[in-house]
Amino acid sequence: MSSEPDISKHDAVEVLRLDRQLCFALYSAANRVTRLYRPLLDALGITYPQYLALLVLWEKSPRTVGEVGEALDLESSTLTPLLKRLETAGLIARGRDPQDERRVIVSLTPAGEAMRDKALEVAEQFFCKLDTPLPELIELRERLKRLAV
Amino acid sequence: MSSEPDISKHDAVEVLRLDRQLCFALYSAANRVTRLYRPLLDALGITYPQYLALLVLWEKSPRTVGEVGEALDLESSTLTPLLKRLETAGLIARGRDPQDERRVIVSLTPAGEAMRDKALEVAEQFFCKLDTPLPELIELRERLKRLAV
DNA sequence: TGCATTTATATCGTACGCGATTAAATCGTA
DNA sequence: TACGATTTAATCGCGTACGATATAAATGCA
Numbered sequence: 001m002s003s004e005p006d007i008s009k010h011d012a013v014e015v016l017r018l019d020r021q022l023c024f025a026l027y028s029a030a031n032r033v034t035r036l037y038r039p040l041l042d043a044l045g046i047t048y049p050q051y052l053a054l055l056v057l058w059e060k061s062p063r064t065v066g067e068v069g070e071a072l073d074l075e076s077s078t079l080t081p082l083l084k085r086l087e088t089a090g091l092i093a094r095g096r097d098p099q100d101e102r103r104v105i106v107s108l109t110p111a112g113e114a115m116r117d118k119a120l121e122v123a124e125q126f127f128c129k130l131d132t133p134l135p136e137l138i139e140l141r142e143r144l145k146r147l148a149v
Numbered sequence: 150m151s152s153e154p155d156i157s158k159h160d161a162v163e164v165l166r167l168d169r170q171l172c173f174a175l176y177s178a179a180n181r182v183t184r185l186y187r188p189l190l191d192a193l194g195i196t197y198p199q200y201l202a203l204l205v206l207w208e209k210s211p212r213t214v215g216e217v218g219e220a221l222d223l224e225s226s227t228l229t230p231l232l233k234r235l236e237t238a239g240l241i242a243r244g245r246d247p248q249d250e251r252r253v254i255v256s257l258t259p260a261g262e263a264m265r266d267k268a269l270e271v272a273e274q275f276f277c278k279l280d281t282p283l284p285e286l287i288e289l290r291e292r293l294k295r296l297a298v
Numbered sequence: 299t300g301c302a303t304t305t306a307t308a309t310c311g312t313a314c315g316c317g318a319t320t321a322a323a324t325c326g327t328a
Numbered sequence: 329t330a331c332g333a334t335t336t337a338a339t340c341g342c343g344t345a346c347g348a349t350a351t352a353a354a355t356g357c358a
Contacts, residue, residue, distance in 0.1 A: 025293035030179035
């Protein structure tokens with residue numbers, strides 16, 4: 001009957017609403033966080049993904065490109081140019097593993113090590129910028145981790 | 150005393166651990182979600198950000214570039230090329246607003262409208278891929294929205 | 299040993315994302 | 329009404345992300 005509402009069309013309108021999409025909430029929040037970090041990291045002369053790579057190396061250095069990629073869930077096609085920039089910046093050194101020439105070993109330079117203290121300040125400043133209670137942030141973080149696929 | 154633990158160094162090690170960083174959880178989850186959408190959207194011939202732009206237009210079309218940008222929290226430097234690609238794909242039309250020649254009006258073409266039904270399937274398939282209870286996803290989405298800055 | 303297979307990076311092309319800048323149209327106001 | 333300020337998109341340069349492919353080294357195995 002023409003007087004009946006078109007249920008399937010109504011569903012499409014509702015289901016596809018931007019403010020209902022988890023994917024957009026995630027996309028948008030990730031972009032916002034990158035923008036929040038930018039001015040803090042500009043002062044250190046590094047980008048946000050470069051900061052993440054350094055976090056990995058501050059935990060353990062040296063590491064292979066593959067290990068860094070596994071930690072960050074990134075391909076070598078992303079990491080190789082990024083690591084070369086960190087090398088050019090004098091923060092890391094890159095070289096083939098003598099034991100296995102396929103591997104490239106990445107290690108922090110003294111300058112890279114020294115940047116850790118400044119990174120700690122960045123983390124604090126970011127927390128201040130967020131202006132959100134810590135338990136809320138932790139809860140969000142754990143829920144994001146659970147989304148792992 | 151040299152036997153005392155270096156508290157501040159210990160703090161740096163702990164605070165900067167990758168698995169403690171909200172920023173990395175967000176970054177990583179966003180990348181993963183993009184990778185999950187890719188094969189679904191490949192079938193439609195669009196990318197993930199293009200899909201988000203279409204979501205905006207499926208809610209209301211026509212709209213100006215500025216309105217789309219506000220909805221997605223993106224700059225014209227990102228949107229202009231993206232919208233041109235959607236135009237080339239025949240999904241949208243772009244043209245200056247006769248009332249105000251500064252504005253560019255973006256509107257869905259019939260092909261763009263028609264793609265909405267397929268998008269609904271994509272949203273369903275994505276939900277299946279996530280394999281996570283709906284309340285959990287809703288809770289995460291709302292927490293992400295609260296992170297707005 | 300010899301050679302196919304596997305593994306670890308690198309390279310390439312495409313598409314973002316954004317700050318900085320530019321260009322054009324409109325607005326506000328003296 | 330003239331004209332500087334504001335608004336709106338577009339352009340440019342840089343740095344990701346990633347799939348596809350290439351390359352070289354190591355490994356497996358007949």
